[in-house]
């Protein structure tokens with residue numbers, strides 16, 4: 001395939017070299033004369049294991065050349081990759097100056113080009129940038145319509161500097177954001193020899209995936225370092241602790257707890273987070289990530305309160321209010337915080353949870369609920385239908401099997417706020433939504 005690659009930095013150089021090695025005919029484009037000359041002399045403008053040899057061989061065999069001329073590159077290719085830089089501005093905002101310029105240049109070059117051209121964006125971009133910035137610029141300057149005169153895909157890059165050639169051939173996954181299967185199939189063809197799972201998804205999802213990955217990786221590193229600092233303080237070997245931690249593939253290194261929903265609660269998580277944060281604070285160890293967890297959790301609770309207030313309705317039915325399905329432990333259940341706040345503001349609340357029998361609560365659990373909602377028995381319902389009757393807003397608080405077909409039971413006017421996404425296939429928007437999905 002004839003491919004042009006815009007931006008010969010870390011990403012562009014590696015994909016230029018590797019795609020040329022795969023047998024494609026590659027033209028690299030950069031605004032830097034120095035980088036173009038380095039590639040054309042058979043050398044790599046970046047230091048990375050193996051890339052020097054790959055570029056040397058590809059240039060000598062005539063499968064890779066570089067130019068500053070956008071039109072020449074577009075005329076000589078059927079697909080173009082965009083890998084220009086997307087740095088931050090001083091305030092952290094994404095700087096899209098290079099993206100803007102390259103889109104205009106490619107658009108102008110496409111104006112008189114015959115045949116369908118595909119543009120594959122690889123630069124890291126916030127969701128919506130491809131559709132709201134790149135496509136309009138390409139359309140304006142090419143005078144062609146996206147989908148007809150040219151096609152667009154967003155294909156995030158997951159390589160890491162230091163092992164980028166290895167990562168090119170061993171990607172953790174391939175994600176293709178595409179408008180249709182035809183554009184996606186072109187990329188599938190280009191990557192046909194690469195291992196790993198391929199996801200074809202809407203462009204905005206593909207854009208977001210890259211940020212989620214990088215933010216999560218940063219959370220992992222920061223978490224490990226804060227735990228390490230604490231372990232050192234306790235005089236224990238953090239690596240031994242983390243070795244055991246990582247061996248737990250049920251709850252720790254696993255998809256557990258990674259679906260956006262509602263706040264955490266219960267008798268353990270909040271208590272144990274506070275104990276560790278207190279220990280860090282009093283021993284002079286800075287652990288801002290661990291110290292932020294309770295605050296972030298409270299923000300999630302506030303999001304639900306705000307969402308309920310936004311509806312403008314006053315009669316609220318809450319289904320499932322222990323901190324998770326199948327338990328009657330009400331201690332630090334985040335829904336209880338919401339109920340307290342709403343009762344203070346004069347809302348009419350109905351609570352229903354099959355697992356909770358107030359008369360049977362004992363010990364710390366009983367004391368907790370009596371302190372927070374003293375007259376809870378008065379607002380509890382004996383059945384699901386009683387809780388649904390007359391409630392203008394229904395909050396699904398946990399995923400008890402009894403709530404599975406709840407959407408069939410609510411009436412048209414009732415607003416459902418679902419904290420657990422009880423029905424994965426239900427159409428969201430309008431009267432049915434979550435607060436974090």
Ligand SMILES: NC(=O)c1ccc[n+]([C@@H]2O[C@H](COP(=O)([O-])OP(=O)(O)OC[C@H]3O[C@@H](n4cnc5c(N)ncnc54)[C@H](O)[C@@H]3O)[C@@H](O)[C@H]2O)c1
Pocket residue numbers: 006007008009010011012029030031032035083084085086098101102105122123124125157158159160161
């Ligand atoms: N570096 C990484 O490890 C890595 C990994 C994954 C994703 N990314 C993302 O990929 C993108 C590129 O990153 P990078 O590290 O390769 O950047 P880089 O700064 O090393 O290279 C960008 C190149 O684009 C060139 N350029 C700018 N405007 C141009 C234009 N109009 N036409 C042609 N070339 C132009 C620059 O001269 C430069 O050589 C960024 O969005 C980055 O976030 C980077």
